[in-house]
Amino acid sequence: MSERKGLIIVHTGNGKGKTTAALGLALRALGCGFRVAMIQFIKGKWKYGERESAPRIGLDLIPMGQGFTWDSKDIEVDKAMMRAAWEECKARTHSGNYDLLIFDEINYVLGYGYLPIEEVVEFLKGKPPSVHVVLTGRNAKPEIIELADLVTEMKEIKHPFKQGIKAQRGIEF
Amino acid sequence: MSERKGLIIVHTGNGKGKTTAALGLALRALGCGFRVAMIQFIKGKWKYGERESAPRIGLDLIPMGQGFTWDSKDIEVDKAMMRAAWEECKARTHSGNYDLLIFDEINYVLGYGYLPIEEVVEFLKGKPPSVHVVLTGRNAKPEIIELADLVTEMKEIKHPFKQGIKAQRGIEF
Structure with missing residues (x-):
């Protein structure tokens, strides 16, 4: 019936804007x-601003990874x-229930081997055809890039912290 | 009183996500x-989706550049x-009235010499100190990059059109 082709979209790179562009897409x-x-993989990556705005536009924000720290003493818990x-x-x-799902920071998690890449690739290949999926996070795996329809690298050219400017509320948190 | 430092933020590059990340920032x-x-410089760059969502979150979208085509017979009109x-x-x-202003596609316009770069640079240097400004569009001028606090290049790695996939409603328009 539908001509909709659910895209696999990747936002990667070392710059800002990966999660932010996913929010704009939402x-x-x-x-x-x-x-x-x-769906949030890493605790604390979301800012006050989007948590306040999300319900106003009907965006379901699902925080997972509470307490995940990257320097855990117990890797099995992570x-x-x-x-x-x-x-x-x-x-x-x-x-x-959804037309578009954003797996926020999953690339980061895959990059550190916390999930088996083969399983994620198999799942994406077998996803419902009309559902769009966005995968964000730096260091996207080649297997994910290969599978994706649309890949954008957000590249840092200049960052205010490096110029001694403090993080700004409403912009960075 | 305030510690707020209004940032000058640039989203440039040939990839998707420049305007989209600005929407996420908004x-x-x-x-x-x-x-x-x-504020929209180029007609038709905004999609149905953001026009519908903007009022729900209180985002003022100001369409300018109506009828601007890049192939106008009368460059003076443009x-x-x-x-x-x-x-x-x-x-x-x-x-x-604003804490954050987005000049959407201004880099593109400056790149084609439709506005004098010196005037824009002078204005940005003299802007109210607490106001944040985002400038989007490909081919950001070196003068703008030099002045900016935060610059991200959105780089196209893979694009669905090039693989014969049609533009998808809700994602690309």
């Missing part, structure tokens, strides 16, 4: 009547946390 | 209680249109 998609969820976030992604994608 | 800033306006958009940017920035 804003646009919601304006078109899409149902959108954003792996279990990433596994739980991934199971959440899979369940939401197949729920029929 | 979403975050509005969630923090900022007042945000986005220049006058870009001048009007620029005057709108200046007036809004100094109005005291």
Whole structure:
């Protein structure tokens, strides 16, 4: 019936704007009547601003990875946390409740081997055809780039912290 | 009183996500209680989705450049249109009504010489210190990069059109 082809979109690179552009994409998609969820792999990556704005536009923000720190003493606890976030992604994608899902910082998590890349690739290949998926995070794996329809690298050219300017509320948090 | 330092932020490069990341930034800033306006230099660059969502979060979208085509027979008409958009940017920035202003596609316009770069640089140097400004568009001028606090290049790695996939509603328009 539908001509919709669910895209696999990747935002990667060392610059700012990976999650921010995914939020902009959510804003646009919601304006078109899409149902959108954003699943957070890493605690603390989301800012006050988006948490306040999300309900106003009907964006489902699903925080996972609470307490994940990267310097945990117990790597198995962290792996279990990433596994739980991934199971959440899979369940939401197949729920029929969403047109667009954002797996926020999953590239980062895959880069550190917290989830098996083969499993994520297989899942993406078998996802419902009309569902769009956005994968954000630096160091996207070649397997993910290969599979994706649209890949953008956000590259840092200049950063205010390096010029001694403090992080600004409303912009960076 | 305030410790706020209004940043000059640039989103440039040949990839997607320049305007989209600015929209995400607007979403975050509005969630923090900022007042945000986005001024459009080029007609048709905005999509249905953001026009529908903007009022829900209180984002002022100001369309200028109506009828601007890049292949106009009368370059003076186009220049006058870009001048009007620029005057709108200046007036809004100094109005005291906004904390964050997005000059959408201004880099593109500057790149083609439709506005004098010196004038834009002088204006940015003299802007109200607490006001944040985002300049989007490919081919940002070196003078703008030099002045900016935060510069991100959105680089195209892979694009669906080149693989024969049609533009998708809700994602690309």
